Amino acid sequence: MINQIINQVSEVPLEGITYKKLRPGKKPLTPEYIPPPPELVPAAKRAVCIDPSRTCMPFGAMWATLGVHRAIPFVQGAQGCTTYVRYTFSRVFREPASIASASFHEDAAVFGGRKNLVRGIRNLVCRYKPELIAIVTTCSSEVIGDDIQSFLAEALEMMEEEFGPEVLDLTRFVVVHTPSFAGSHVEGYNRAAKEFLKALSRRSGQPSEDLYFIPGFLMPGDLRELKHLLELMGVSFHVLFDISDTLDCPLVGMPNRIPYYPPGGTRVEEFVRAGDARAIFALSPDAGAAGAKWLSRRYQVPAFVLPMPLGVGNTDRLLKTVSEISGRPIPEAVRWERGILLDAMADTLHYTMMKRVALAGDPDFVAAATRFVCELGMIPTYILVGTKSASAAEEIWKTCEEYNCQPVLMNGSDQFEWEYALKQDPPDLILGHSRCVNISREIRVPLVRFGFPVYDRIGYQREPIVGYRGGERFLARIVNAILDHHYPDDRTHQ
Amino acid sequence: MNACGNQGCMPWRVKPCGQASEPGGMTQRSCVYFGARYVLGPVREAVHLVHGPVGCTYYGAMVRGEARDLCGTALTEREIVFGGLDRLRKALREVWSLYPRARGAFLYATCSSGLIGEDLAGLARQAEREFGRRVVAINCPGFAGKSQAEGHALAYQALLDLVRPLPRYRYPTVNLVGEYNVAGEAREIRRLLEKLGVRVHTVLTGDTSWSEIETLARAHLNLLFCGSTARRFVSELRQRLGIPYLKVSFYGLSATGASLRRIGEVLGLSSTRVEALIREEEAGVLARIRPWLRIFDQRRALVVLGAGRLGPLSRMLRELGFEVLGVASVFGSPEDHREAAPFSDFLTDDPGDDEFERALAVLRPDLVITNAREQWRAVKLGFPTLSFPQERRRGPYAGYQGFTNFVLSLARVLSAPVWGLLGL
Numbered sequence: 001m002i003n004q005i006i007n008q009v010s011e012v013p014l015e016g017i018t019y020k021k022l023r024p025g026k027k028p029l030t031p032e033y034i035p036p037p038p039e040l041v042p043a044a045k046r047a048v049c050i051d052p053s054r055t056c057m058p059f060g061a062m063w064a065t066l067g068v069h070r071a072i073p074f075v076q077g078a079q080g081c082t083t084y085v086r087y088t089f090s091r092v093f094r095e096p097a098s099i100a101s102a103s104f105h106e107d108a109a110v111f112g113g114r115k116n117l118v119r120g121i122r123n124l125v126c127r128y129k130p131e132l133i134a135i136v137t138t139c140s141s142e143v144i145g146d147d148i149q150s151f152l153a154e155a156l157e158m159m160e161e162e163f164g165p166e167v168l169d170l171t172r173f174v175v176v177h178t179p180s181f182a183g184s185h186v187e188g189y190n191r192a193a194k195e196f197l198k199a200l201s202r203r204s205g206q207p208s209e210d211l212y213f214i215p216g217f218l219m220p221g222d223l224r225e226l227k228h229l230l231e232l233m234g235v236s237f238h239v240l241f242d243i244s245d246t247l248d249c250p251l252v253g254m255p256n257r258i259p260y261y262p263p264g265g266t267r268v269e270e271f272v273r274a275g276d277a278r279a280i281f282a283l284s285p286d287a288g289a290a291g292a293k294w295l296s297r298r299y300q301v302p303a304f305v306l307p308m309p310l311g312v313g314n315t316d317r318l319l320k321t322v323s324e325i326s327g328r329p330i331p332e333a334v335r336w337e338r339g340i341l342l343d344a345m346a347d348t349l350h351y352t353m354m355k356r357v358a359l360a361g362d363p364d365f366v367a368a369a370t371r372f373v374c375e376l377g378m379i380p381t382y383i384l385v386g387t388k389s390a391s392a393a394e395e396i397w398k399t400c401e402e403y404n405c406q407p408v409l410m411n412g413s414d415q416f417e418w419e420y421a422l423k424q425d426p427p428d429l430i431l432g433h434s435r436c437v438n439i440s441r442e443i444r445v446p447l448v449r450f451g452f453p454v455y456d457r458i459g460y461q462r463e464p465i466v467g468y469r470g471g472e473r474f475l476a477r478i479v480n481a482i483l484d485h486h487y488p489d490d491r492t493h494q
Numbered sequence: 495m496n497a498c499g500n501q502g503c504m505p506w507r508v509k510p511c512g513q514a515s516e517p518g519g520m521t522q523r524s525c526v527y528f529g530a531r532y533v534l535g536p537v538r539e540a541v542h543l544v545h546g547p548v549g550c551t552y553y554g555a556m557v558r559g560e561a562r563d564l565c566g567t568a569l570t571e572r573e574i575v576f577g578g579l580d581r582l583r584k585a586l587r588e589v590w591s592l593y594p595r596a597r598g599a600f601l602y603a604t605c606s607s608g609l610i611g612e613d614l615a616g617l618a619r620q621a622e623r624e625f626g627r628r629v630v631a632i633n634c635p636g637f638a639g640k641s642q643a644e645g646h647a648l649a650y651q652a653l654l655d656l657v658r659p660l661p662r663y664r665y666p667t668v669n670l671v672g673e674y675n676v677a678g679e680a681r682e683i684r685r686l687l688e689k690l691g692v693r694v695h696t697v698l699t700g701d702t703s704w705s706e707i708e709t710l711a712r713a714h715l716n717l718l719f720c721g722s723t724a725r726r727f728v729s730e731l732r733q734r735l736g737i738p739y740l741k742v743s744f745y746g747l748s749a750t751g752a753s754l755r756r757i758g759e760v761l762g763l764s765s766t767r768v769e770a771l772i773r774e775e776e777a778g779v780l781a782r783i784r785p786w787l788r789i790f791d792q793r794r795a796l797v798v799l800g801a802g803r804l805g806p807l808s809r810m811l812r813e814l815g816f817e818v819l820g821v822a823s824v825f826g827s828p829e830d831h832r833e834a835a836p837f838s839d840f841l842t843d844d845p846g847d848d849e850f851e852r853a854l855a856v857l858r859p860d861l862v863i864t865n866a867r868e869q870w871r872a873v874k875l876g877f878p879t880l881s882f883p884q885e886r887r888r889g890p891y892a893g894y895q896g897f898t899n900f901v902l903s904l905a906r907v908l909s910a911p912v913w914g915l916l917g918l
Contacts, residue, residue, distance in 0.1 A: 034594045047584035048543065048592070049551060049568035056549020074518060078605055078636030080525025084553035086867050091559075096871035098847055103515040103523075104637040109609060120518030127519070127848050139547055140605035140637060143574060180547035181569050181606060253876035253916045258851040260875060438561070 053386030060188025077138025193291030216284025311372030388412025525636030529645020546604025608635025675700020805833025
């Protein structure tokens, strides 16, 4: 009897029993699952969009504005355009985000938003005393056809009458046109980058050695890592739209002055001096390149549009470019950090090599992450680029050619199509944002969170993924997800 | 610059409710579409289709912090110029095979579709004929009202049209109306009612489905929880179908007890059974919360919340020994203000961020209760803060178990050592 039972027990392999073996019937889905008709799976063939992986254009412009010191976005639209965005910021960053609304009601829809803008700007200036107001338009004001510039001129004139001419020196204004039907949040950031530089930057005629950076949707931790690398390089630099000390601030108690403003953010003077810059870098080709290109056309500042410095190759590329343009060699300390990342990659190659991985998110994140996972020896299978992007597609195909893999690229599609593909052909790992949780749970594949938005885990906004040290942290996140999932019993881990 | 914004030592300018927000005042109010999603978001067996640009679909999928099914037409510049009805018609054709279990569809308008003048109601009627399933258009462009309250009203109006007259159940049955099942509150209320032998037909809209709404008239009584969103709905039901309603609240011991007694009276339950339940539950709660009551005594609270919770929450705080320093609604109705008025001297509507901060600076409360968006502002300024709607893991706050959860949440917030570490 005993012998019989013992004989039935299958041999435990040396590496332990993997999760896959513990769960023999893998592909449970839900019993009542009815597959969609195949002709409706590709987003391009549908009129209906299910679970988009992109949000509206004003969001990107507001993100950029919140990276400027004492700046408030003024959203020329209905109140939901503000409230939904504030909610998103508070979920992702757990920080207050001051965003004002023009409070469009029915009268604005009929008569236009002139009164709302004129009164709103006045209220904002005298109640909050911001250094900069970015007027961010929405679908409604663009459909109505609000003439923002003339409204703004009128608002300033009325304030001058009421408070005297010195009121005009208090606040700078930038107008960003962001109708949501014309693009996603990525395009909104892109437009904001251009409009801010257009409205503020000047050339004094005394060229400086400063390098300017437009980061895109990098998180506070990423920005700090970027600054750390640039400090090691010994160059003088400015990060525009620097949210690191506005959306990740210490708790200090009641400030001396209210309304509360976070201490950090790019100063307006930094924008003003951008015309004298030695060079400007856009670290997200889809979010910020427009600003860099405009500066280069207007003031002949050399512009470099590089992939996000995520992983070895992309970070190498950034540092080499910085080194060339500034004439400074890459210091030993940076080589040391690079070596540590390479060491971590070599140490963990058995976990990462040949693992199949699906990716989803914003174009710049996904394009850079595709290169990084290829560097780790992983095989990208299904790649969802939330916002349609030619540059991301080009970068991804270039990477795939180099590393000889043929993923399915869903450019500008929605999560429905991507998730359907994942259900048919589950990968070993998913790299995506918090909205990929459902599919990760459903097909029981671990999710490594990165990009925008991550709101269901703590501290991701502070933990860098860019640069060599960030790459090492990101690699650890990836490997630990694989370990937790495929090797749930820590005792089998050698 | 003194012409504006200087209010002396008053925490905020006292504003009556029902006024439109001042542009640029940093209001916390949201739009009509938000309100419609707030109410309709959890309805199952329904296709939720947004006719608008992709942003509204993206944000609207998150209702009270929980992901809900939502699809949209993702309008582009082309449709804004040439009209989006063709795309919507195509989308309506597709959704039935993508959501095969849906009994009908809710069609949401947005600012864009409203401004270009799309006739959703006409299309909905057409689609109903074509597909044989109900399509309900909700005319909720974001600008169509002063706050989300108008959206709540539109959503309930849409639900009203689904209800069919039906014979009543044989056993005592109620509907919970205006109960949004935050963190499972409906479950706790259901538990208490079932102990009294009362069945719950459906929970509007926290835990409900298309078919449950259609058969809603089988219940004997509607229990109205949130008056500001659903009072018109239940009074219409009383008029049309003769279902009586009862305003109840399950926040706090006294309110829960009183509500259970009223329900017992109306449904003709044995009062000894009701009293026994109340006694038993209260004893359990009091034993569990007693150790914490000490830290609540004489503490001063500031409450800034949406609308319907103000009064019940203030009463709950008073019951626990708090002093309520100020109460502000975001989009309160006169009824909400009447409920909250006895508890606080400072009562206002729609405070801006600056007014909120000024109130914190002037009143220096020991506890701030506010919504999920504004909580981080109070935390950043160093005030112990409890946010509503609470996350799922904090558990329900309604009923007896909920009261225990509420007390524990308060105890966690107030006794967290972090507030004592502020100075260096």
